[in-house]
Each structure stands twice: as structure tokens, then as C-alpha cells.
Amino acid sequence: MLLNRRHLAAVAALGALGLVAACGAPEPAGGPARTGGAVPDKPAKAVALNILDVAGNLQLTQSMIDEFVAKNSDVVSRVTYSKSPAPELVGKIKAQQNANRVDIDLVLTGVDGLAAGIEQGLWTPLLPTYADRLPGMQKYLPGAAAMQKLAGDHGVTVTYYPSGPLIEYLPSKVPNPPTTAQGLLDYARANPGAVQYARPSNSGPGRTFLMGLPYLLGDKDPKDPVNGWEKTWAYLRELDKHVTLYPSGTSETMKNLANGSAKIIATTTGWDINPRVLGTVPKEARIGALDGFHWVTDAHYAVVPKGVSTDKQAAVLALLNSMLTREQQAKAYDKGYFYPGPALSGVTLEMAPQESRTAIAEYGRPEYEKLIAEHPIEVPLDAKAVVAAFDRWDREIGGAKVRK
Numbered sequence: 001m002l003l004n005r006r007h008l009a010a011v012a013a014l015g016a017l018g019l020v021a022a023c024g025a026p027e028p029a030g031g032p033a034r035t036g037g038a039v040p041d042k043p044a045k046a047v048a049l050n051i052l053d054v055a056g057n058l059q060l061t062q063s064m065i066d067e068f069v070a071k072n073s074d075v076v077s078r079v080t081y082s083k084s085p086a087p088e089l090v091g092k093i094k095a096q097q098n099a100n101r102v103d104i105d106l107v108l109t110g111v112d113g114l115a116a117g118i119e120q121g122l123w124t125p126l127l128p129t130y131a132d133r134l135p136g137m138q139k140y141l142p143g144a145a146a147m148q149k150l151a152g153d154h155g156v157t158v159t160y161y162p163s164g165p166l167i168e169y170l171p172s173k174v175p176n177p178p179t180t181a182q183g184l185l186d187y188a189r190a191n192p193g194a195v196q197y198a199r200p201s202n203s204g205p206g207r208t209f210l211m212g213l214p215y216l217l218g219d220k221d222p223k224d225p226v227n228g229w230e231k232t233w234a235y236l237r238e239l240d241k242h243v244t245l246y247p248s249g250t251s252e253t254m255k256n257l258a259n260g261s262a263k264i265i266a267t268t269t270g271w272d273i274n275p276r277v278l279g280t281v282p283k284e285a286r287i288g289a290l291d292g293f294h295w296v297t298d299a300h301y302a303v304v305p306k307g308v309s310t311d312k313q314a315a316v317l318a319l320l321n322s323m324l325t326r327e328q329q330a331k332a333y334d335k336g337y338f339y340p341g342p343a344l345s346g347v348t349l350e351m352a353p354q355e356s357r358t359a360i361a362e363y364g365r366p367e368y369e370k371l372i373a374e375h376p377i378e379v380p381l382d383a384k385a386v387v388a389a390f391d392r393w394d395r396e397i398g399g400a401k402v403r404k
Contacts, residue, residue, distance in 0.1 A: 043311035046077035057108035057300040102307030115383035125153040136324025144343035147299035155301035160343040163298035164268035165212035193244035197266035201390040209266040215294040225389035273336030335359040
């Protein structure tokens, strides 16, 4: 897999990993649940799991989960899926915990929800007691291992990609796209409303655009949005003068690109490929990388809210063990949504389902190999810093223009 080669020099390998049990509150329904103490190897009887996705991760992993349930009916009797915007996650989980009635057993989240939950102390500390139950974590790609470090004790990386920031446009509408950060600002100034990115706290492309700017602009400390982003905040304030609205999620930016109400949008490798596969964005759309950009990587995590019973934690551990095998990880190629997607080394496109191979053969981009090879790779901000960055962006930059 090309990321396995190209990231070897980018980040250090992850050390020994494992999981810690948390005391669980009683299940809201379905009979008595074991609470407190060590997480058993297996639940006393098959449990029903409620899984909440705030990152679009199920597009990559639902087939992994469904296969596990079909083959392990003695562990998981059924799964209920639900979805929610990432900014609503903290309020939803806190309300259940305050009522001592947690009925969300597993959350699939990006860096945004992970960080917000860590900041609020919502997640069960998952490391390092049960390392032997998740041997797949020892096979992470170096980039995925670096993303795992962001989770600390609080989650497990299930999918990974180099992400962005990239720009996307239709050549018929933008025949001479900008190639620098200043050029993008100049284009926005000359074409009010034409440049668009979604609210960073609920958008992978919006988030990577925000975190990628300090590298593009040569800011003092790209990892410190409070004291090290003087150029970034100034740039965003100037760009904001020429931005009409900020969609609340990435999908709207894609639709706006397709209908012409936006001419240039922030994108990532996956958000470039998948909407073209689905027909949301015309196939002829192109991407660009601004001069001097650094990749800001991204990942999806599995986190367990505090208050989940130990029986359900046991089932979650068994499920994650299955998801972190190369056979299941190959499904993460999907139709390019999180391209490439797998978090483990040695998972090649040839191992993926035929529909994944067909989609990426037609809609993937040969230039990604060169871009990944030639540009530095950075991990995102840590939990405290990313919460501070999102808060400041909401207050000082675009919060008043977010379209709900």
C-alpha cells in the first residue's frame, strides 16, 4: 500500500497499546447488566449495541460491523445505527450521562467529536489494560499510529487517510485556479461568494483547511492556535469578507460546487473521489494543492461513553478486534470516501471488494501518489488545541454565517 511506504519517515511507530475498563452504569433496557470491575472476555449473554456515527464512518465500516454480528450472534444480538452532526455529540452524551441512562454504546467519530469528548471527560479511558484483545493496533500504518496518539487513552483508530487541505473546482468555471494561499484570497476578493468551506467543527475538509493554513502561511507555531496563528487568523478574517456563507457540513459545499453557487471549495482526497463516484459532483472536477502545503492527516475513532456496561464493553472489544484485521480493513477503501481508508499496513487495493477497485480505478487520481510522496505529513491539533481553534473560529470568523 503506497501510504505504508511514504509515511515511514513521517512519524514514529506507536508503542504498546491496550484498553482500560470503566465502571458501567446499568443498561436502560434488556435486563440486568454487569457494572464495575474488569471487562469480561465475553458478555454473559448476547447484547444489543447502539452505535452512533458523527463522522460518516459507517460508509466505511458498516459492512465490517454487520459481518461481525452475522458471525457472532452469541456476542451481539443486533445493532441499531444512528447518525448525528458532530457538534451535537457532546450535548447528547452528557444528557444521557447526567440522567444515569446511557443508551449509546459506541460512537464513531472524527477528531472533532473525539476532542470535544476528551475535553468534557465523556469517554471511557480505553488504554492500556486490554492490549491483547486488539492485536491489530500493533499493525497500524505509521500515520495511523500518530493519529492514535491523539486519542490518548480514549479511543481506537479504525480508519485513516492523508486528507488535505486541497481545493476543488470545475475547469469550465475556473480555467486558471489559484496555486497559492494569496492567490486563493485574491480570487475570493475578485469573486465574492465563490470560495467556500464548511464549518470546521463539522467538516473534514473545513477542519484540514483551518489546520493546514498555518503551514501554508508560515505561522509561528502551527500546533498553537491561541498564540501561534497570527497570520492564519488574519488571513481567515480577510477571506471572511468575501465569503457569503459557511455550510454546516461538507456535503452542501459539494452540491454548491456542482450547481455553480460555489466555484472553489476546500476538499480532501476522499471528498474529491467519493462525490464524483456518486454523481454529486461532475466527474471532470479537478483538485489543486496550494504551493507549500502540508498534508494534515485525519482518522475516525471508536469511543465508548462512560456509563456503558462491562458486558457491552466486552462486545465492543470483540467487534473492534474483528474490524482491525486486514481482511475487514480492506473494505475501508469503499468508493474513495476516506481514500485510501485502511489504518493497517499491508492492506492493498487488490484486497478490497470489486466495487471499490472499480470505483477507484475510474475516479481516483494518479497525482495523489506524487502529492503524498512529495509533501510533509502532519498530525492534527491535539484535543485541547482543536477545541480552542473551533471555538475561536465560531466566535471570530464564521459562526454568524453558518447555514444550519
